Amino acid sequence: DADVTQTxxxxxxxxxxxxxxxxxxxxxxxxxxxxxxxxxLGLQLIYYSFDVKDINKGEISDGYSVSRQAQAKFSLSLESxxxxxxxxxxxxxxxxxxxxxxxxxxxxxxxxx
Amino acid sequence: GQQLNQSPQSMFIQEGEDVSMxxxxxxxxxxxxxxxxxxxxxxxxLIALYKAGELTSNGRLTAQFGITRKDSFLNISASIPSDVxxxxxxxxxxxxxxxxxxxxxxxxxxxxx
Numbered sequence: 001d002a003d004v005t006q007t008x009x010x011x012x013x014x015x016x017x018x019x020x021x022x023x024x025x026x027x028x029x030x031x032x033x034x035x036x037x038x039x040x041l042g043l044q045l046i047y048y049s050f051d052v053k054d055i056n057k058g059e060i061s062d063g064y065s066v067s068r069q070a071q072a073k074f075s076l077s078l079e080s081x082x083x084x085x086x087x088x089x090x091x092x093x094x095x096x097x098x099x100x101x102x103x104x105x106x107x108x109x110x111x112x113x
Numbered sequence: 114g115q116q117l118n119q120s121p122q123s124m125f126i127q128e129g130e131d132v133s134m135x136x137x138x139x140x141x142x143x144x145x146x147x148x149x150x151x152x153x154x155x156x157x158x159l160i161a162l163y164k165a166g167e168l169t170s171n172g173r174l175t176a177q178f179g180i181t182r183k184d185s186f187l188n189i190s191a192s193i194p195s196d197v198x199x200x201x202x203x204x205x206x207x208x209x210x211x212x213x214x215x216x217x218x219x220x221x222x223x224x225x226x
Binding site for chain 2: 035
């Protein structure tokens with residue numbers, strides 16, 4: 001079984017809809033991250049969480065919110081989706097002792113019409 | 114958001130050739146990392162570099178942390194078809210009240226058998 005799972009893997013939604021992307025991990029890591037990837041670009045950090053009570057904005061947090069429900073779960077919400085949020089979204093985890101290495105989930109492909 | 118500059122953006126090479134790619138930044142980082150992303154998957158760590166000037170190998174891969182802490186390069190020797198994918202550099206900066214984890218724009222590698 002995969003260590004970092006994301007649901008759904010693909011999602012099509014309409015402008016203005018609220019959607020949630022979920023991430024779960026079995027690696028026992030305390031740190032979790034959400035990134036988006038656009039064609040031809042690298043990954044941009046949306047939010048990160050160093051433990052259950054810690055939430056921090058990344059480079060491009062506008063239009064997004066997150067919830068760290070448990071050490072193993074970190075969800076990303078788009079309160080009112082817009083077309084330029086169409087992208088590939090990745091969740092990642094890392095261990096605080098070796099925080100440099102991040103382990104990525106398989107990604108969620110989101111299309112906002 | 115801030116991104117690191119990677120070059121080249123893409124390259125086609127013959128199997129058996131050596132490959133070089135680099136990553137530059139306008140700001141310094143404590144750690145440089147190189148990831149590879151296969152189609153339909155999340156990035157996977159290849160090499161992590163922790164000290165300026167450090168040269169580290171992982172099989173056919175060799176990476177260096179630039180002396181100025183603002184750049185890094187990755188070499189792949191004797192390329193094989195499974196080296197195809199997108200290679201991303203990433204820089205991490207951690208300090209008092211500071212956390213950055215920035216990805217490069219990626220180098221897309223295609224290997225011709």
